[in-house]
Amino acid sequence: MRLTFIETFFYGCLFILFSCEVPFEDNARLLVKGRVLDENNQPISDADIAVSTREGEGFIFGTDLEFLGDVQSASDGTFEIITLFGRDQKFVVDVFIDNDYTSYRYITDTEFFTPTDYTIDLGVVPIKRKADFNFNITRTSPPDIELQYTLEYMNNFCSEVYVDEQLDEDQTNCYETQSFGGILNNNNPNTSTQIQSFIGAEVTFSYSINGQVEESQTITIDQSEYDFNFNY
Structure with a gap:
């Protein structure tokens, strides 16, 4: 049976939708940690740290980020968050305080790369007023x-x-x-x-x-x- 253009387009959409989901490793978790300091090396507490990975990439859906988890920095500026580990071309950590401060984004490719000891250590996050x-x-x-x-x-x-x-x-x-x-x-x-x-x-x-x-x-x-x- 020969498919019509509309049927071909529909099944193509379904293929893109389901084939672009992020493959998460079973029994694998990733530790993301760091410390948020300002331009005077003073700790920033209650900074928002969000971890995401990519999903839904295609000519129809575009590229979105799938939220994996978030945490806030402690009084000394440190933070730790444990998330799922997805194999994808874009793994993102965003750090945001408020509109008075700069924001920070960390991006890496985990499709074929595994961080040492399943840990991403951002060190000192360069936030400034x-x-x-x-x-x-x-x-x-x-x-x-x-x-x-x-x-x-x-x-x-x-x-x-x-x-x-x-x-x-x-x-x-x-x-x-x-x-x-x-x-x-x-x-x-x-x-x-x-x-x-x-x-x-x-x-x-x-x-x-x-x-x-x-x-x-x-x-x-x-x-x-x-x-x-x-x-x-």
């Missing part, structure tokens, strides 16, 4: 003065990817340095913007006036709302 850096340049000099500038800063996002317990720097994005710049002149003499970073991060402002030698200054963000004003 968020900060807004308000950047303002105003021209106070006469017309026909041109300013060329760049701003380098560290973002407030941290996601680490591990392959066989080794950090994969190519896939990792953890407090990366980003930059932008521009030219200010008669048509556009002023600029103002806000970037999201974290307390303790360094921002480097470099500029050149009318093509002269470039000058730079480095600012350390030491408060959640930091205003940087520059006149030329």
